[in-house]
Amino acid sequence: RVFPGDPQGTVTERIAHFLGKRIIGDSDFLIDLHSSGSSTAIPPMIGYYSHDSDVGIASKAAAEIFGMPVLWGHPGISPGRTITEATYRGIPWLYTESLGGGSLHLEHARMYIRGVRNVMKHLGVLLGEIEVCETTHHLFGDGDLGKGARTDAGGYLLARVELLAKVKRGDVLGEVIGLGGELLDEIRAPKDGVVISMRSTPSVSAGDVVFSLTEEA
Template sequence: MNNEHIEVIQMDMEDFDHETLPLGSKAYYQLNYDSGMAEQGILPVCVIRGYSKGPRLLVMAAVHGDEYEGILALTELIPLMGPADVQGDLVVIPVVNVSAYYGGTRCSQADGKNLARSFPGDAEGLYTDRLAWHIRNTFIAKADFMLDLHSGGTHYAMPLMVGYDSSRNSRASILSQAAAESIGVEVIWGHESIPPGRTVSAASELSVPWLYMEAYGGQRIRQNELEAFRNAVLHLMNHMHMLSEPIRWVKESATSVSLRLTGDGNLDRSDEANCEGLFVPAVRLLDEVRKGTLIGVIYDWFGCPLQEIIAPSEGIVMMLREVPYTKPGDGLFTLALREKD
């Protein structure tokens, strides 16, 4: 963690510009926005500019406030790196949605909206819409690459994985896939199409290549996933030729990809519960299932089965509901397809 004395610069979001920071500098900011609104926003940002110009990498965590793996990975990495370590610009937002973070919730406390469904945002909208607008226009639009760190959070469980743009219909998508192969995570999930409202859909619209990462979640940080997140940032920087001394930061070659998946990655289309009860999974993450496989059962208080959850098709289990208590409409599982050779 950070034992150095740091000065946090208070600044209005409208006045923030990466380019005003001299080359060879490191700065910490608390950006304030919409100070005249009832729901004033703040955003913590660290910028490390190397002594020479190069790519600008944007790394973000806590778009959802109950996803802690990325936050800790970035807060551990930030103090270790300085301008001499970086070629280009590293822009880090350890907590994107401060309102959700304060509440330990997936959605913003200010208005109940999901930031990851609110892009491109609206400068005149509610809190979450305004936050999306600022993130898109102040940060994503000015990046050469974006990495967005997620996890299953409170209610879902997901495997450690990297998602990327597999459409191959643009230079950005080609760069996205190449980066996914080099980041050191065994499971990668390619998306030929991107549902709207996401950080990654905003990046695609701006022709900015992107990756996102997922981890198990459950409001607990697992050491192997924390290390994987931290190493993924370093492997990505190495892939982008942003490390002045790669051998200092990347001790081992990146882990090879062992499972390539395809699908739209839209958790909003997860198969849902149709009753209230206790969901008990019958499968595990990354299990390969066939059509008709029993995914799990919802029970009542006395152990009587209320609903059997059946796989509608073949696939790999990529999400399972983590919280047993389940209400009608709650998403229970998501499948992806193994990429064909």
């Protein structure tokens, strides 16, 4: 996460600077398509800027039209992201996440295709009817998964909750066990909330974020 980059910096910083100035900066709308990575699971979702500015209003409207099972509104954005750059430049944006895990989920890919087409129709780029998708969860939070619940031990993670489960502060989210089956750590919810991400691979190391929570909108 190096935006806005630096035209005189490292290769990565130069690429970020070019993308921010020449691609994002020349855009009317940004859609950044993600999956949640090889070791983390996130439910199929669309993230948007939850703010009363013109950028926020346009972002939320497009999120509803994109159509995903989960909408996640962010009142603020952590530094260095493409969407941070878009916000700075006054450009509405969306981003997606899905289960990831190093696999291609065709159903989720089809959701992305349908959603991008819906937004393009909404913006007048394409003609045609918008395809409606039911939203089952509307969530709210800063979107920083690095602030999630961590384990203090390395071992094998046994999750005791599922994605989008509602939990209370102190609820057991998972356990880390050793090779002999002994309990090494018990991960508890640091607050009330909804499970928005969790570790998808069972092998964990001390200090790893294994669960992240957010709030209902």
